[in-house]
């Protein structure tokens with residue numbers, strides 16, 4: 001390696017942009033081949049670093065969101081759920097719902113892709129400037145109860161209210177008692193018209209009284225959730241079942 005290359009690479013390290021060490025030679029070759037001037041070369045090189053930094057911050061946001069798995073909207077097979085409005089889901093991918101602080105509700109049987117769609121939209125949201133968190137209803141309620149009993153509820157609610165998108169998965173798998181319902185109501189009220197929620201449930205709203213001990217609070221929660229919301233009822237069959245049926249040639 002020539003002295004100038006060595007010096008340049010040391011400078012990249014000193015400036016904490018050492019990712020450029022792996023790419024500057026290619027950028028330089030391209031610039032020479034395409035007869036770019038110094039300014040154009042410099043701008044392309046800096047663009048490389050910007051892309052690298054953005055990529056790093058998206059990855060950090062995805063890690064922070066704590067998704068249960070990584071599945072994109074593009075990987076969703078809409079032909080398997082013909083009842084689902086594909087155009088509407090794709091429109092939501094533009095993230096206008098985050099700007100408008102609207103909610104999205106996915107209701108349907110296990111295995112129809114509710115979590116997949118929630119994660120897919122969550123991933124899209126992470127690619128933008130927004131903050132996202134994914135949590136199951138059971139974990140959320142446990143967390144809120146611990147915070148409440150430890151006198152830390154306000155702090156916890158503040159943390160959740162600062163997110164641009166909160167995904168609450170699997171409302172309905174566990175019964176929700178009076179205290180938990182109250183805590184959930186406080187959280188939903190705090191985010192109301194301030195930040196989006198994506199919520200999934202295996203129960204339609206009509207059946208939420210089977211999940212909640214307190215049907216009055218349940219109604220109040222539903223009321224706030226659905227005021228500005230896109231609601232999807234997914235009635236198809238489980239995708240997990242599809243794979244099983246195919247394997248057994250049924």
Ligand code: ADP
Pocket residue numbers: 071075076077078080081108109110111112113114115116117200239240
């Ligand atoms: P739910 O949350 O409704 O119980 P999931 O979203 O967890 O269902 O889906 C179960 C599994 O099947 C996941 O691995 C998911 O990626 C996959 N899946 C469900 N529906 C589809 C679909 N239409 N296209 C592709 N994969 C799907």
Ligand code: MG
Pocket residue numbers: 111114115116169170200
């Ligand atoms: Mg699920």
